[in-house]
Amino acid sequence: MSLKLADVITRNPHCLKENDSVLQAAKIMKDQGVGVVPIVDENQKPCGILTDRDIVIRCIGESHDYNQCKVNSVFSKGVQKVYEDQNIEDAIDLMKKKQLHRLVCVDRNDKLCGMLTLSDLAHHIRDNNLLGDLLRQIHLEKGQGQ
Numbered sequence: 001m002s003l004k005l006a007d008v009i010t011r012n013p014h015c016l017k018e019n020d021s022v023l024q025a026a027k028i029m030k031d032q033g034v035g036v037v038p039i040v041d042e043n044q045k046p047c048g049i050l051t052d053r054d055i056v057i058r059c060i061g062e063s064h065d066y067n068q069c070k071v072n073s074v075f076s077k078g079v080q081k082v083y084e085d086q087n088i089e090d091a092i093d094l095m096k097k098k099q100l101h102r103l104v105c106v107d108r109n110d111k112l113c114g115m116l117t118l119s120d121l122a123h124h125i126r127d128n129n130l131l132g133d134l135l136r137q138i139h140l141e142k143g144q145g146q
Helices: 022-032 052-060 088-098 118-124 128-140
Strands: 036-040 046-051 081-083 102-106 112-117
Touching: 022 036, 022 052, 036 112, 046 052, 046 102, 081 088, 088 102, 088 118, 088 128, 112 118, 118 128
Parallel strands: 081 102
Antiparallel strands: 036 046, 102 112
């Protein structure tokens, strides 16, 4: 029997709104030990993600004052989402195809319910060949005409 995403995702991640501060996001990342925070609208529907890399490259790297910088000026829009009732294989295929480290997981009302990360997959999948193939697809084939 195939695992559903609901069985492996990190549920109820801390999330922020577009007008929240980058500093607030960084504190959440530090406190929670994560490198990503989902960004949601007023209805808890995801509109993007903010990664630690976004903060470094788009805020600090562009000489913005991180005390004043808002999430809406640096977060990654156009998030790839999966549904919690989908099979884990569907998510892995999407991660391979789009070369993604993580996916936002929503319910059938498109409300955020969790995040799927490589770490989640490593904890729940015992097939090292499958995990290795996923990592190769994400990391080694970037920039090779895909």
